[in-house]
Structures are given as structure tokens and as C-alpha cells.
Amino acid sequence: MITRENxxxxxxxxxHVQKVGDRWTLVLVRELRHSPAKVWDALTDPAELREWAPxxxxxxxxxxxxxxxSTVGMPVPIVSETTVTRAEAPRLLxxxxxxxxxxxxxxxxxxxxxxxxxxxxxxxxVAMGAAGWHICFDVLDTVLAGQPIGRIVGGEAVSFDWxxxxxxxxxxxxxx
Amino acid sequence: xxxxxxxxxxxxxxxxxxFYTEVLGFVxxxxxxxxxxxxxxxxSAEEPNGVELQLALNDNPVAKTYQQGLFDKNQPAMLFNxxxxxxxxxxxxxxxxxxxxxxxxxxxxxxxxLKDTCGNLVQLVxxxxxxxx
Numbered sequence: 001m002i003t004r005e006n007x008x009x010x011x012x013x014x015x016h017v018q019k020v021g022d023r024w025t026l027v028l029v030r031e032l033r034h035s036p037a038k039v040w041d042a043l044t045d046p047a048e049l050r051e052w053a054p055x056x057x058x059x060x061x062x063x064x065x066x067x068x069x070s071t072v073g074m075p076v077p078i079v080s081e082t083t084v085t086r087a088e089a090p091r092l093l094x095x096x097x098x099x100x101x102x103x104x105x106x107x108x109x110x111x112x113x114x115x116x117x118x119x120x121x122x123x124x125x126v127a128m129g130a131a132g133w134h135i136c137f138d139v140l141d142t143v144l145a146g147q148p149i150g151r152i153v154g155g156e157a158v159s160f161d162w163x164x165x166x167x168x169x170x171x172x173x174x175x176x
Numbered sequence: 177x178x179x180x181x182x183x184x185x186x187x188x189x190x191x192x193x194x195f196y197t198e199v200l201g202f203v204x205x206x207x208x209x210x211x212x213x214x215x216x217x218x219x220s221a222e223e224p225n226g227v228e229l230q231l232a233l234n235d236n237p238v239a240k241t242y243q244q245g246l247f248d249k250n251q252p253a254m255l256f257n258x259x260x261x262x263x264x265x266x267x268x269x270x271x272x273x274x275x276x277x278x279x280x281x282x283x284x285x286x287x288x289x290l291k292d293t294c295g296n297l298v299q300l301v302x303x304x305x306x307x308x309x
Contacts, residue, residue: 075181
């Protein structure tokens with residue numbers, strides 16, 4: 001069983017970058033052993049987001065409209081005025097985080113879900129973003145399994161091998 | 177209550193990191209990110225556990241306006257204390273430092289001003305009577 005004490009991220013994998021000039025979009029794919037409905041809840045319910053996501057939401061994100069995302073793990077509070085533009089449970093969720101757009105797609109995969117995230121986080125942040133999301137997705141998995149190890153974001157992620165992941169993703173993306 | 181963080185807006189954090197470490201001689205302290213937000217700080221090599229300078233991205237309208245305003249008025253965004261301004265000038269010029277004011281004697285101090293490559297002017301100052309700890 002994974003615990004916060006024994007958790008360590010694996011090798012960088014499951015991410016690639018779409019490059020259009022200088023506008024880079026990070027694409028992450030993760031196969032989860034839980035149903036799209038369950039994964040959808042984890043992506044939208046503020047109580048669940050608190051257990052794994054890099055931000056807190058001031059309302060359930062499963063409805064179109066305005067919301068506020070509070071970025072977690074930074075020494076200063078950063079609140080982003082967000083708009084959920086598409087919320088089609090349990091398949092498609094789109095909103096912005098700061099100036100970037102995020103698109104979540106949930107495809108059934110047997111009894112589980114293939115989760116894909118598009119995040120146009122920009123060239124300077126792709127490797128850091130991939131490393132951060134990698135760890136968040138690992139934590140998400142523990143939440144879905146009913147044994148949450150607690151969110152690991154921002155400064156804390158550094159203690160969980162975030163730098164090594166970042167370096168690996170930098171190498172991978174540089175070669176694409 | 178302690179002062180541990182000072183902050184300066186920069187238009188490019190990677191470029192700022194290079195200038196503040198390779199030219200000014202500070203050391204990197206914190207560097208982590210969350211989504212599109214990067215927390216990047218440097219500290220003095222002489223006081224590595226002292227005050228940290230946050231190199232904050234200027235990606236909001238207030239930041240850009242403020243930064244540009246100071247720059248247009250030739251006002252430095254930050255002051256750094258040194259022992260010998262001429263020595264720092266001589267050290268930094270070969271590194272490509274772009275000084276807008278060479279070492280200049282004023283009442284009570286010597287100062288110099290340079291561009292930080294990221295939208296700011298920064299000032300070096302050596303006080304005539306600086307109390308060393």
C-alpha cells in the first residue's frame with residue numbers, strides 16, 4: 001500500500017508536448033482503474049480536489065460558469081478567476097487556470113478510465129508542469145483507491161523527487 | 177516579526193535567474209512551480225540564509241505598469257549594498273553588464289545603476305560609513 005512515507009514517483013512517462021511555434025501544450029495521459037463517474041467526481045468535487053489537486057475550487061466544477069481556483073503550495077496566495085466552459089459529465093471538462101486552458105477527457109477503458117489532460121501551460125513551464133501533474137496524478141490514484149496520502153504540490157513536491165522528474169521531462173520534451 | 181522576502185518584478189524568470197546569479201552573484205534559493213506560477217528566489221552568497229529576493233513574473237497588468245513606470249522614470253526597482261562599487265563595476269562589465277550610471281560619488285555614498293535584462297534598473301550602493309556586522 002502506498003503511504004506518504006514510502007511514496008516515490010516512477011520514471012517520467014505518459015506525457016508529450018504539442019508545439020505550435022512558441023505555444024506549447026502539455027498532454028498527459030493516465031490510465032486509472034476506476035470508472036469515469038468516480039474520476040469525474042475527483043476532478044470536480046471541491047472536497048476531493050483538496051486531496052490531490054494543485055488548486056482548491058470554491059464550488060463544484062461540474063457546472064458551466066464562473067468559479068475561483070486558489071493555487072496551493074506557494075508562499076503567496078494566488079486566486080484565479082476561472083470560467084468552466086464545458087462540463088459534460090463524465091466525459092469532458094474544460095476551464096481555465098490563470099491564463100491557461102485546461103481540457104480533461106475521460107474515456108472508458110474496460111472498467112476503468114483513460115484520463116487525458118491538455119494544459120497549454122506554455123513552453124517555459126511544460127517540464128515543471130509535467131512533473132507536478134505526474135505527482136498529482138499519483139496522489140489522485142490513492143484518492144480513488146480510498147487510501148489518500150494527502151496532496152503533494154508546489155514546494156512540497158520538491159521533497160518527493162519533483163526535480164528529477166522535471167529533468168527527465170525536459171529531456172523527453174526537448175527531443176520531440 | 178521578520179523581513180525574509182523582498183520582491184522584484186521581472187519579465188522573464190529564466191533570464192532573471194541567469195542575470196541575478198551569473199552577473200550580480202546571488203545564489204538560487206527556491207525554485208518550484210505550481211501550474212503556470214513559478215516561485216523563484218535568490219539570496220546573497222554572503223548571507224545565504226538571509227533575506228531572499230523573489231523574482232516575480234510580471235504577468236499581470238499592475239505589475240507591468242508599475243515596472244514600466246519605475247523604468248521610465250529612471251528609478252531603480254531595488255538597491256543592493258556592496259563594499260566597493262568600483263570593484264563590482266570592474267567585475268561585471270566583462271560579463272556584459274549594461275550600466276546606465278557608472279560608479280558615482282554622492283553625499284554619503286558611491287552608487288552605480290545597471291539594467292537587469294528583465295525590465296528593471298537596479299542600483300549598487302556603498303555607504304561611506306557602513307556598519308559591518
